[in-house]
Amino acid sequence: MYSINAHAKVNIFLKITGHKEDYHTLVSRFMRVEDLYDTIAFVPCECDSFTIEGCEDVPLKSNTIYKAYKALNEHTGDLDILNFFYKHKVVVTKRIPSQAGLGGGSSDAAAFMRLVKEACNLLLSTEELAQIGSRIGADIPFFVYNYPSANVSGFGEIVHPFEEAPLKLELFTPDIG
Structure with a gap:
C-alpha cells in the first residue's frame, strides 16, 4: 500500500492583482499547516474504473484527485498509470474541513x-x-513543491520558497462553506 499526507495551508497574506477570463492573478504567502492533513492511500483492489473512496460528497468529475488523474494520463500517455488504477483504489481520509480556505482539495x-x-x-x-497541477487549480503547485512556506504569484504557478519560523496556529472553522 502507498500512502502520503496532504497538508492544509493558510494564507499569511493574499492580494488579488488582476484577472483574466475566469481566473484571478495573485500575490500571496502560503504556509503549510503541519498538524492538519488528509491522508491519500492507494489500496490494492480489483477495479473496473478509477475509484475514489472517502469523498462521496464530491461528484467524481468535480473531484480534484480525479482531475489530477486525468491530467497525468493526458500529459504522459503512460499506460502504467491506467493499469495501476485497475489494481488499486484511492482512499482519502479527510481531516481538512471542506470549503474552509485551507486548500484541502488542492492538497489532495x-x-x-x-x-x-x-x-x-x-x-x-x-x-x-x-505545471500539470496549475491547469487544475491555483493552489496545487504550492502543494506539489511541498515547501513549508512560499511566496506564490501569477495564477499560482510561480512558487518561491520562503524561509520563516513556523507559526503556532489555532484554527477555527465554522460549519459553513
Whole structure:
C-alpha cells in the first residue's frame, strides 16, 4: 500500500492583482499547516474504473484527485498509470474541513500526483508536476513543491520558497462553506 499526507495551508497574506477570463492573478504567502492533513492511500483492489473512496460528497468529475488523474494520463500517455488504477483504489481520509480556505482539495490532488509519480516510477520533474497541477487549480503547485512556506504569484504557478519560523496556529472553522 502507498500512502502520503496532504497538508492544509493558510494564507499569511493574499492580494488579488488582476484577472483574466475566469481566473484571478495573485500575490500571496502560503504556509503549510503541519498538524492538519488528509491522508491519500492507494489500496490494492480489483477495479473496473478509477475509484475514489472517502469523498462521496464530491461528484467524481468535480473531484480534484480525479482531475489530477486525468491530467497525468493526458500529459504522459503512460499506460502504467491506467493499469495501476485497475489494481488499486484511492482512499482519502479527510481531516481538512471542506470549503474552509485551507486548500484541502488542492492538497489532495498534489499529494495524489506526487504519490502516482512514486508508485508508477514516472520520469517527471517536480516542476513538470507543478505545471500539470496549475491547469487544475491555483493552489496545487504550492502543494506539489511541498515547501513549508512560499511566496506564490501569477495564477499560482510561480512558487518561491520562503524561509520563516513556523507559526503556532489555532484554527477555527465554522460549519459553513
